[in-house]
Amino acid sequence: MNPSYARIRLPLADALERFSKFVNPNELEPPSEVSMSDAVTKSVDSNGNWLGGAKYVYHNDGWTVFEDLSGHLGACSAQSWLDFAGDCEFIFAGYNDAISYGELIVIRDRSVLREFMYDAENPDENVDTGSCPDVGALNTWVEVARFVDDDDIVFSETGLLWIHGPGA
Numbered sequence: 539m540n541p542s543y544a545r546i547r548l549p550l551a552d553a554l555e556r557f558s559k560f561v562n563p564n565e566l567e568p569p570s571e572v573s574m575s576d577a578v579t580k581s582v583d584s585n586g587n588w589l590g591g592a593k594y595v596y597h598n599d600g601w602t603v604f605e606d607l608s609g610h611l612g613a614c615s616a617q618s619w620l621d622f623a624g625d626c627e628f629i630f631a632g633y634n635d636a637i638s639y640g641e642l643i644v645i646r647d648r649s650v651l652r653e654f655m656y657d658a659e660n661p662d663e664n665v666d667t668g669s670c671p672d673v674g675a676l677n678t679w680v681e682v683a684r685f686v687d688d689d690d691i692v693f694s695e696t697g698l699l700w701i702h703g704p705g706a
Contacts, residue, residue, distance in 0.1 A: 542632020542641075543692050544611055545603045546623060553602030554595065554700075560622045561610075564703030566590050572699040580699055581607050589701050596697030603692055606632065616643050616653045624648070633683040640682030644670045654682065 546553050554569065566589060572580055574594065581592035592607040604611070612632055614622075619630055623645045633640040638658030644651045652670035656679045657663050666676070676682060686692070 540609065540632070540634035540636065541686055542606045542609070542611055542630070543603055543686075544606070544619070544630045545601045545628070545691060547601050547627040550595070550597040550602050553597075553604075554698075556622065556624075557593075557604060560618075561591065561702050566701045566703055569595065569698035569700040571696060574695055574697065577605075577697070577699050578607055581701060591702040593700045593702075594697050595700050596694035598691050598694055601691050603694070605692065605697075612641060616650045619643050620645055620648070620650055631682060631686045631689070633679050633686055635679075635683065638679050640676075640679030642673065642676065642682050642685060644668075644673060652676075656682065 546556070548556065558565070572594075577592075577594040582588055588608045590608070591610045594605040594607055596603055606612070611630065614630070619628060622628070625648055628643075628645040630643040631641070639656065641655040643653050650668060652668040652673055653665050654667075654676045655663065655665040656676075658679070673685060674681070676685075
């Protein structure tokens with residue numbers, strides 16, 4: 539599995555507008571409502587290739603969540619997420635159990651409280667700075683996976699499928 543998401547404490551419309559400016563604004567088509575079970579199928583062509591940067595977006599308990607279906611958000615630095623978040627609370631989290639990789643960034647009050655990245659294949663790239671009591675101890679990708687899997691905010695049966703052009 540390799541789930542990842544970004545969530546920001548903003549209303550859906552405001553978060554969509556901000557996110558559109560953050561990623562490549564070349565929208566292939568406007569966001570459309572889909573069920574969670576159809577999101578991936580509608581994000582790929584008949585050969586299984588991604589149509590673009592695909593995000594499954596919804597609002598839950600005060601947060602707008604951008605589930606990264608196509609895997610583009612992991613390339614964003616903590617500084618770029620800090621610029622995106624502005625004065626809003628923000629979390630980016632994701633993992634890939636096939637390559638023993640996990641990443642978590644927590645932003646509050648215009649500050650990166652916690653930045654953690656564990657990559658078993660590239661240990662020189664690992665990062666472990668700051669602290670956040672909401673997160674607990676992080677030692678490997680496994681703790682990040684546990685955080686992602688236990689995050690109750692990240693779930694919705696219906697949402698918006700948003701596909702952007704290359705680079706999104």
